[in-house]
Amino acid sequence: MTSRAHGAPVLGKRISTNTQIIPRMVGRADLHTHTKYSGMSKLRFLRFPDAVSEPLEVVQSAERRGLDIVCITDHDTIKGAEKAAKENSTVEVVVGEEVSTSDGEIIGLFLTEAVPRDLTAEDTIDCIHSLGGVAIAPHPFSAHCNSVAGKLADLDLDGVELFNAFHRDGYANDIAQRKCESLPFAKTGGSDAHAPMMVGDGYTTFEGATGEELRRTILSRKTSFDGRYTTFRDFVWLTTLMTLNLQRTLLSSLMGAGMPDDSSCSREIFNARAVTRLVGLAGTMVFLMPPVTLAAGIIADKLHSSRSRLKWKELVEPCTAPY
Numbered sequence: 191m192t193s194r195a196h197g198a199p200v201l202g203k204r205i206s207t208n209t210q211i212i213p214r215m216v217g218r219a220d221l222h223t224h225t226k227y228s229g230m231s232k233l234r235f236l237r238f239p240d241a242v243s244e245p246l247e248v249v250q251s252a253e254r255r256g257l258d259i260v261c262i263t264d265h266d267t268i269k270g271a272e273k274a275a276k277e278n279s280t281v282e283v284v285v286g287e288e289v290s291t292s293d294g295e296i297i298g299l300f301l302t303e304a305v306p307r308d309l310t311a312e313d314t315i316d317c318i319h320s321l322g323g324v325a326i327a328p329h330p331f332s333a334h335c336n337s338v339a340g341k342l343a344d345l346d347l348d349g350v351e352l353f354n355a356f357h358r359d360g361y362a363n364d365i366a367q368r369k370c371e372s373l374p375f376a377k378t379g380g381s382d383a384h385a386p387m388m389v390g391d392g393y394t395t396f397e398g399a400t401g402e403e404l405r406r407t408i409l410s411r412k413t414s415f416d417g418r419y420t421t422f423r424d425f426v427w428l429t430t431l432m433t434l435n436l437q438r439t440l441l442s443s444l445m446g447a448g449m450p451d452d453s454s455c456s457r458e459i460f461n462a463r464a465v466t467r468l469v470g471l472a473g474t475m476v477f478l479m480p481p482v483t484l485a486a487g488i489i490a491d492k493l494h495s496s497r498s499r500l501k502w503k504e505l506v507e508p509c510t511a512p513y
């Protein structure tokens with residue numbers, strides 16, 4: 191396993207957790223992906239679609255990336271995962287959900303129904319287990335997502351996400367890998383893909399190739415993880431797709447057309463006041479001017495990185511400082 195004994199993680203580098211050649215029977219599963227059913231995200235006063243992928247696009251991307259399994263883990267719903275599971279594919283789809291709890295997000299996998307949001311982390315994990323699912327803590331030390339962080343060791347989790355490809359800063363994953371090394375949870379990886387081209391950037395390796403074998407390997411704590419960080423180009427492309435998606439739905443609503451789909455995102459946009467939709471439309475036009483899109487990408491990336499670095503300095507540096 192690759193380890194960085196001291197100092198800050200190197201940004202944008204491919205991570206590898208396995209120095210030996212992976213045998214052919216080792217399966218690859220992306221445990222953390224989103225579709226357009228993930229709802230809206232909020233950044234201060236701005237609201238925008240959290241993810242842009244159609245369920246079918248996630249499955250097709252997983253096929254192209256050579257994955258055996260893709261887990262669809264939308265925020266507080268299994269609608270997108272259930273649609274994807276009906277697609278004909280060589281890739282097995284696992285129905286999952288990234289559940290909002292009062293203590294931070296928890297991923298449930300192998301679900302047969304949706305887990306209610308806003309319970310405590312303990313009650314959410316009990317609910318996931320009662321449905322026959324496995325519970326995983328995503329991005330546990332993220333500086334910009336709700337995460338369980340300090341509570342981690344006290345929870346009855348099955349796995350913890352030690353590599354999240356969308357946390358491009360490298361710091362959040364480094365904290366997780368250092369803090370969770372000795373905890374009795376399966377070590378997992380996922381892309382946290384919010385657009386099709388990001389699927390498979392991060393993944394979990396396991397013994398076998400089927401969903402049942404993935405579940406067994408998680409429960410026996412024998413998984414590992416690998417992948418690469420989402421590129422800056424894909425990050426900027428994601429923000430462009432989100433804006434185009436928002437613009438299309440705003441235009442449909444203002445022109446009196448029907449709702450483009452049954453997502454909560456479209457419903458929220460259609461229900462907004464006309465003046466809010468007009469201001470939003472003007473905002474998307476400004477954002478889609480190439481210099482603005484690029485500048486926004488650079489600023490957002492730097493902000494994420496500096497917030498994560500602060501957290502890293504607070505949690506890791508005191509433990510690694512030389513005498």
Ligand SMILES: [Zn+2]
Pocket residue numbers: 222224288328382
């Ligand atoms: Zn996520």
